Structures are given as C-alpha cells and as structure tokens.
Amino acid sequence: MENFNYVRPAKVADAVKAMKKAKDGKYLAGGHTLLPTLKQGLAAPTDIVDLSGLKNAGVKVGAKSVTIGAGTTHAEVAGSKDLRKAIPGLAKLAGGIGDPHVRHRGTIGGSLANNDPAADYPAAALGLGATIHTSDRKIPAEKYFTGMFSTALKGSEIVTAVEFPVPKKSGYAKFPNPASLYAMVGVFVAQLADGSVRVAVTGAGPGVFRAPELEAALAKNFSAKALDGIAVKAKGLNSDMHASAEYRAHLITVMAKRAVEAAK
C-alpha cells in the first residue's frame, strides 16, 4: 500500500472541495471495497477523503418513501424495524450481504458508488426505481447505473442518500457465488404502489438490468406460477468458472420465482 494524504471533513461541501484539490483522490466509506484494492496495489490514490465525518447514516421511513443516508451500514439497514415493515425485500437484501464483518462496515453509499456487477443493492435500487441523492442532484436509478463498475457520478460528486418508493410488495432472492458469497444471480421483484411490476437482476450480467420478459408475465399475474416456462436468454450474460451464461440464465427464472414467493 502506498502513502496518501488523509482528510475527514464534516460537511459535504468540504469533502467535495478536498476531492477537487486532490491529484488522484478517492472517497472512503466503509472501506470494504476500497481498502482491499489499496492493499493489493490495484489502486494508489494520492488522497483519501473519509466520508465518515459526514455522519449521514440513518433510515427514515415515510408513508410513500424510505430515505437511507449514504453512510448507513448494511447491518443498520437490515436491522431497521420500520424498514422491515415498509420494504421487507430491501431489509432482507441488506442482511444477506457478505458476512457480519462486511455488514458492519460496508455502506449503501459505498456499494452504489462502486456498482460492482455482483453487488446486491443495485438490484433493489433498480427494482424499486430508487432515486440517488448526490451532492449536486437527484439521479433516477435508470440513469444511474451505466455499466460494470460505472455510474453516472461525475468527478467529485458524492452520494448522500438513496430514496426508495414504498412498494405494495417486494422480495429478493440471491444465489450466492459459492466461494465469495457475492451475488452470482440476485433477483429483486417489486409490485409498486401503482401496480406496475419491476424485476431487476444483479450478478448475472455486466451490470444490473431489468428482465422485461419476467416483468410482463408478473404484470399479468404476480405469482411464481406465472414464471413457469419463461426462459431468460443467456446471450450477453456473464460466464466464468462458477457459472456459465446458460446456468445464470436458468437461475434468473428460478430466483425470480423464489423472490416472488418471498415477496411481502
């Protein structure tokens, strides 16, 4: 690991300023993605701007939407009683990320900023049609995820919070990579307040995506049975030693059924 400058500002504006000044700066949240990459020498930033001083952790549950501060750990999200009532699928998703160490350090902001193709949160953000609040603007999930490890965030822009609409029903089913326990296939299903249905898939492709063929079937009949015989195409899906594209395609339907069965 190389040496770097370290600051821990208390205000979003100061953090942005510090980042703009840095030659090659990086924000630090829970560090559970960033620190391993520093240790392996895969990244060597000149400056670390630690966001923990912003103290923006917390889950606020309203009648129509839930707002989660960027610095909220996965464990806090999973443990929120109000959230478990409002969006049980989201609370369950957070409780299934990594292991207890990871859940007590890793944050929702860090996860969404990183946009790992095998991360869990992107499925919920896209599946519920969330809005990402940043230091500059509000970005709808559709526009936010732009591909593998890439997002609409620009330069020094900071994720400050994520706003999720409260759906009628939602569920998440994850098939973990047997070694890493990241999502090999994770499917988030939601029946939104207006009755529309969304199905978002993570882990299976180069980035999170919606599955229109599954959405169409569930829009007619929101039940696992509705997905019988509906196959997702393997083309374009990830293929690696743990799962071929065909196997992932098969698992998408299976996990979608399980997510629907679990939806509350």
Add this chain to the structure above:
Amino acid sequence: MNDTGIGARVRRKEDHRFITGKGQYTDDINLPKQTYAYFVRSPHAHATIKSINTAKAKKIPGVVGIFTGEDVAKDKLGGLICGWMIHSKDGSPMKAGPHPVLAQGKVRYVGDHVALVVAETKEIAKAAAAAVQVSYGVLPHVVDVADAMKSKAQIHEVAPDNRVFNWSIGDEAATDAAFRNAAHVTKIDLVNNRLIPNAMEPRAAIGSYDTGSENYTLYTTSQNPHVARLVISAFHGLAPEHKLRVIAPDVGGGFGSKIFIYAEEVACVWASKHIGGRPIKWTAERSESFLADAHGRDHVTHAELATDASGKIVGMKVHTKAAMGAYLSTFASCVPTYLYATLLSGQYNIPAIYAEVDAIYTNTAPVDAYRGAGRPEATYVVERIVETAARELKIDPAEFRRRNFVTSFPHQTPVIMCYDAGDYPAALDKALEIADYKNFGERKSASARKGKLRGIGFSAYIEACGIAPSAAIGSLGAGVGLWESAEVRVNPVGTVEILTGSHSHGQGHETTFAQLVSDRLGVDINNVSIVHGDTDKVQFGMGTYGSRSGAVGMTAISKALDKIEAKAKRVAAAVMEAAVDDVEFKNGSFTVKGTDKKMAFGEVALSAYVAHKFNSAEIEPGLKESAFHDPSNFVFPAGVHICEVEVDADTGVTTVANYVAVDDFGNIINPMIVEGQVHGGIVQGIGQALAEGCVYDKESGQLMTGSYMDYQMPRAADVPSFKLDFTCTPCPSNPLGMKGCGEAGAIASPAAVMNAVTDALGLRDVPMPATPQVVWKAMQPMKKAAE
C-alpha cells in the same frame, strides 16, 4: 480410570493460550536487527529466464540484499530433494529434475521462486521485488495431468514425456486371469480433484546466522523440524547438523503442507549469512500460500472391478495418472504409490489386484501429501467402484460390501499390506442403525414432496497410518526410517517433562501426551509439560503426519515411561530397604508387598536426586530416560461412513442432510479430541466433494482459484451436526493398542458424499467438486430425456 488418564475427555490444556491470542507462532517472534523477505515469483507457467536485472531495485532505500539463482549456484547451496526413490516397472529410477532454491535458467509454474529480496521492512522488500526486472522467454506449458504426456511442453530435460515414473504393483497375470473368468466387470473413470491446503497460519520463517558461533537458526512452520534440519544439512549442505538449529514453535495447522522442506525457508536461513548475520523474516501472504504451498490429490484414474456370479469380487485393475506439479516435493513420489495403491484392497477380500501409476510433471505448484495422502485417493477409487458395482448388480450396497468384507485376521492383501485386526461388519451394522438405513425410503419420499432429490452413500474405508515401520518402507525406497523418539525427565519435585519428536500443530499433544503420563505415573496432568519442536531441546524426531503421533510417538513415550518406572522401582526398593521384585507401583504409589511401606511417586523422584539415600555405585542418580520406537507394522483404522444428501433440482445445490461415521481407532486416549479430529476430517472431505477445486487456466497456465473469492472452503454452515460412534479392535502392534484418527475423516468422506450425490441423481458419475453448476450440468441430459 484416573479422571485425567487414558480415555478421559480432558479439555485441551493448550486452548486457553490459543484462544486468548497468546500462542507464539513464527510470525509472532521478532529478533534483534531483523530484516524482511519478499520473493519475486514467476508470472509464467513455463519460461526461460533470459536475464534478471536487480540494479534499480537495489537502489531503493532500505533494501539490504537481493539474491538470485546465480548466488545460490555460486554458493553451491544444494537443491530441494524428493526423499523417496521410486523405480519404474522397467527398473529405471524416477526422473527427478533439478529444483534449485532460487530458479536457475527456467521457471516451471506460476509462483515459482525466482529471487529473494531482503529489506528493512516488508513493504520495502515488496516494492523492491516489484522493481526487479526479469526477462522471460515464454515456453509452451501444460497444466492438466491428463494431457501432460502428449504435450509440447517439456518441463524437465530428464523426462522428455514429462513422466517421472511408470510404477506398478500387484500380479498382472493373475488379475487378467481373474477378469477372464469374471461374470461381470464394472468400469469407472474418476478424477480426484486438486486441492489447496489452506492451513490457517500461512508458512513463515526466520533464518539467522550467528557470526560468532557460526551457528544457523531457523524458526519455521514445520511439522517435523528435525527432518528439516537433516535435509538442510545433508542435502542443501548449509551447515552440519550441530551448527543448525531448527525451531518449529506453535504452528497453526499443516494438513501435510508443512511436512515439506520448501525453497523459501531454506533461502532465508542461507541468505542471513550473506547480510552479516541479520535475521531474515518471511511470512507468506495468503496469495502466496495459494500459489506456492504444495497442493494435494490431482489424480485421473480408470478402474475396473471384476465380480463372480455370486457377487464376490474376484479382481481389480487400476490405472492412475498422478500429477506431481513442476517439481518433485519432499515426499511427492510415495503418495501416489505406496500410500495409495497399497490400500486398493479396501476392506475387501480381493484375490488379485494390479495397479499402474504414471507420475507426471505439470506446470503447476508441486503436489505432495495432504491430509490422508494417497489413502483418500485410494478410498475414492475403491468405494466409488464398489458402490457402482453394487448398483449394476442390483445388490444392496451394504449387502454387497458385507459379502466381500475381510473377516479373518491377519489378512494379507495382494498389494503389500497385512491387515492386523478389525471388525468391519460391526462398524457397518452400527452405522446402518445410527443412519436409520431401513427408513431411508420414507425420507426420500419426504424430500421428493419438497421437490428435492435425496440420495444415500456409503464409504467403508481402511487406511494405513502410524507411519511407518522403517525396514518395510526402507525396502520400498524411503530415504529415512520413520521411528520416533521420546525423553522423559522427572524433576526432583516429581513433575514431568516429556520431550517428543512428534510435533503438534493443532492435534492437542500437550493434552493427550500428558494424559498418558498421568495414567502411567499418577501425576496430575498440570504437572506434565510437553516439549517439542526444537532440535536443540529434543534429541531427535521424525515429526507429525500420517496419523503417527499416537501410535508411534506415544509408544516411544510409553517405552521411556517403562524405563522410568523400572528405575524408580529400584530407587524405591533401596530407600524402603526392600527387594526390587517386592516393590509394586500403582496409582502413583510404590508399596512393598506384604508390608505397609509406601512412597509416593514424588518422594521417589526426590530420592533419585538425593543420591545419598542409595548406593550410587549401583544406581545412577537422577530420573531421566529416553526411548526410540520403530513400529513393527502400520496401523489400520477402518470404519463405515454413511452420508445422506438432498439436491435442489432447480438450482443444483447439494446439502448434506445427514452424516454418520463409525470408526475403529483401537483404544482412544481422549474421545473429545478424537471426535474433533474426525469432525475436521469429514469437513475437509465434504469440502473436496462439494466445494474445493483448484483450477489452473489451460490457456494461460494461471491459477484461477488464487483467493477465497474463487476457491471455496467449506464453512460451518455447510455441514450438518455429525453423528459419530466407534467400534474398537485394539491394535496388536503397539502396547497402547492405538490406531490413528487424524486423517480418517478426510479419507472416508469424499466417497460417501459422492456416492450419495450419484444416488440422488441416478447417475454413474458426477465429478468433484459437485458444485451447484456441476450438478446442474450433470442433470441436463436427464431433464432432456424426461421431456
């Protein structure tokens, strides 16, 4: 039974130290003026080294020294050796290519040790290692054992077809005849997947040279420090044994991978002299452990089993290709030969067996002994083919085994081993009962109602451990004898120190060895200390592997205790003015027959040192004895494991639903520790069967499973609560009647699990590891057929 004696469930004395973080592992030790090592490793599977330029790296502030193969050659430091000579069928000796401590001219696997960088800190050493410029000429490579004999890649000059040896065992003509007369022949092709050991503590070393005394000291993560000293002295030629001290302090797991003498440890102790005697510390990073610890297994096997019309086995033929990796590691050659093919008779009466083994170089990390070493591979072959034969013959697999069990002892197999004692049907009966075999059908239906496929599988394993009778293995090519030594020192206050050549790296010797002493001398176990792992303290030792510390190591202690008892009797007789023959020793007290005279063990110990209480011309003062024990036979633990799995047909996920193990380990010193050993072994075997698979990329030769992101270790949540029980036929070849329990779980379980998986799916074979993807793929043809 004394409550800390043989058979007692005594809590482990060492655990408080370990659990509170007070263990002293190699990396916990820091010596004055210590420096840090980092190794430059090959990024290529196979390449010539055109040049190594260290100029830029040497300029980095804090770099103390950089060493390459040239320095090693200049200093005439000997290469790494393989200590067991195997001859091919045609009589030619095995083809051992050179294995220099730092690569000379060529690298042969990704991770091969190219240069040693020594610096003031580990960070500097690592940065400087990255600045060492090595120019490589990439050569064709081969990573799969199945392809290696036909490959363009020629890994060692001595072996043009990459074959190290072509070895055979058994009577080929008799076996062919048995097959000609057979009513049925079952054939199977099996792959025993390559495993990465993953001891919790990575390998580490501190090498230092004392410029005054000219002595070397090596702290290292070793299962056998005396063997390390012997090899580094006699073969590397670093220093004579009395000028080299090897210390293996607390060691956090080995599973075989820390038996071997590796390049890194030798390089550190050697290089210390070249930097003015400053100590050099190296601690492997986890990624280095993946790349450069000796791996296990990696066999490709074709086997055939011949049966007669009554379902009796009449013959077996086996051909195995065994990967050796890029170099022959310390004991690599004996693993797929004498530790493997000699167990191919299993628990069965098989009149004729013939096996051939091709040992083959591949451009991968060296392969050597890993928990079970050869015996898991043998059990996998025997138990998978026996199960398959039973299914083909439509005989219940339990019944088929029973029909073929060896039932009278001693039993000479056609493949060298002579089984001394056992009761195989007893273990089978017990296991069937505990597993509730008769109601399996109901459980299968219940699973089917949940959409799950349930299967059951057996593994009636036998293994040979307590390694090993020196004369026997010497005649088979071993370079060393595998006896063990012990010294018992009784202090004047009656406390006892045991110095043992066995080495504990998780086995609990501090407890079990003390239990033996407590049992024999009536001394509280807290008044017994176990000293091991230091060549300056312990007279000699062959170390711990092959489940030998009980059967061989404790027998040496027991023999030394016999001498202590005899000597103490003489002292007691002198002090109590009685004839030696009239002195009896029981429950820690010496009494004189027919009198009320009595002395406690502690009083006799004190008297032995207060020499005026007896005639020191007749009895030497002091109470200290030593013994060497060379076993007369292997020991033969055996048992029956039954595994039940449930497969989720939608996803291919296999869950171990039930696991029963009934083992015969002879007499047991501490059932709690033995159960722990069995638990750990079964989990390792379940790991091999369902999760762990080392993958090298065919195209690039890179290790694809180089971290826990891709290499799946079994987790606690992946296994059920095991149901264990024991049978006992005491071992006749040692006075304690002990067999060995350290490897049994890992030997038995892969076959039990895979027999259950294939039963659940109704398939002949599913390859290991049966990950969800593998199972799902295996099921596709079945689904197509059903549609």
